[in-house]
Amino acid sequence: xxxxxxxxxxxxxxxxxxxxxxxxxxxxxxxxxxxxxxxxxxxxxxxxxxxxxxxxxxxxxxxxxxxxxxxxxxxxxxxxxxxxxxxxxxxxxxxxxxxxxxxxxxxxxxxxxxxxxxxxxxxxxxxxxxxxxxxxxxxxxxxxxxxxxxxxxxxxxxxxxxxxxxxxxxxxxxxxxxxxxxxxxxxxxxxxxxxxxxxxxxxxxxxxxxxxxxxxxxxxx
Numbered sequence: 001x002x003x004x005x006x007x008x009x010x011x012x013x014x015x016x017x018x019x020x021x022x023x024x025x026x027x028x029x030x031x032x033x034x035x036x037x038x039x040x041x042x043x044x045x046x047x048x049x050x051x052x053x054x055x056x057x058x059x060x061x062x063x064x065x066x067x068x069x070x071x072x073x074x075x076x077x078x079x080x081x082x083x084x085x086x087x088x089x090x091x092x093x094x095x096x097x098x099x100x101x102x103x104x105x106x107x108x109x110x111x112x113x114x115x116x117x118x119x120x121x122x123x124x125x126x127x128x129x130x131x132x133x134x135x136x137x138x139x140x141x142x143x144x145x146x147x148x149x150x151x152x153x154x155x156x157x158x159x160x161x162x163x164x165x166x167x168x169x170x171x172x173x174x175x176x177x178x179x180x181x182x183x184x185x186x187x188x189x190x191x192x193x194x195x196x197x198x199x200x201x202x203x204x205x206x207x208x209x210x211x212x213x214x215x216x217x218x219x220x221x
Contacts, residue, residue, distance in 0.1 A: 011095035011138035012131045015083060021096045023084035030187040035194035036067060039074045041187065045106050049073055052107065052117055052152070053080060053182050055100035055144035056125035057133030060195040061204030063103045065124055067194070071111030076104045077195075078187045080146055081178065086186055092140050100144045100178075104185055114152060115215045118159045121145065122213040124206055127163075128173040134205050143175075146182040153181065163213045170211045 034041055045051075056062050059077040067075040079087050082098030092099045105117060125133055127143040145160075147153040156179045164175045187193075196202050 013095075014098045014139055015096050017083050019096065020083035020098055021087070021091050021094070023091070023097070024086045027086050027187065028088055028189060031190040031193045034067070034074050034076070036197050037074060041074065041076045041193065043106075045073065048108065048110070049106050050109050050114070051148050051182075052105040052114060053102055053146040053148070053185060054105065054117075054121050055081070055102040055142060055146075055178075056121060056127075056206070057101070057141045057143075058136055058203070058205050059101040059103055059188070059192070060202060061206035062101075062124070063194065064196045064204070065120065065206065066103055066105045066117070069107075069112055069117070069120065071109075072105055072107045074106045075194075076187055077192050078102060078104060078185050079140075080183050080185045081144055081180070082183075085184075089189055089192060093138070095139050099140060099186070100142050101140050101188075102144065102146065102185070114155055115159070118145075118155060119213045119215050122159065122163045123208045123211075126207070126209050127160075127175045127177045128167065128209075130176045134207060136205055143177040145177060145179045146185075147179065148182050153179070158216050159213065162216050163211075166211050166214065167209065170209070172209060172211065 079099035080102045084097035087097040133141045145156045
């Protein structure tokens with residue numbers, strides 16, 4: 001039982017640098033094109049597009065949700081917010097890399113503003129669960145918004161505060177979502193890219209709270 005407790009503790013607590021797996025210097029292999037849109041995963045992206053980065057549990061279902069949004073040019077899944085450089089899926093699952101499973105969203109702000117992506121993010125998962133989403137337990141499944149620039153950061157904070165008030169009114173707990181400037185993003189392996197397009201009956205644990213997120217009018221990023 002001690003061993004089991006030790007493993008669970010590692011999965012629920014972010015590792016310190018000295019505890020993290022070493023990783024590797026070179027990027028792991030991944031796909032070159034989006035399985036659905038056939039657009040390049042790593043760019044170059046058309047001029048005028050912007051980038052967002054969200055973690056809301058298992059990245060398979062989260063990515064499908066975003067690639068279906070009008071105005072989203074391409075999506076990719078990967079790892080961010082940890083210590084280990086160029087981690088693999090198996091390594092992140094140990095909880096010893098510190099990374100969250102995340103979705104990179106490249107979008108046209110003239111078609112879908114960042115505020116709409118935030119609304120979709122908040123309403124599509126439960127951001128009050130800490131290091132888990134439902135039955136998916138561990139640091140890799142934590143809720144996170146990694147921002148590009150001050151405008152996105154301020155918009156994310158404002159939307160969190162507004163949604164937390166709504167959740168509190170519905171008897172829900174405090175939001176535990178990590179909001180921070182975007183760290184390095186590591187593309188996940190090819191098998192995980194657009195996983196539910198390749199495996200339409202595959203696992204998806206994405207589930208919201210049922211509480212509507214009213215984005216403040218001032219959020220325009």
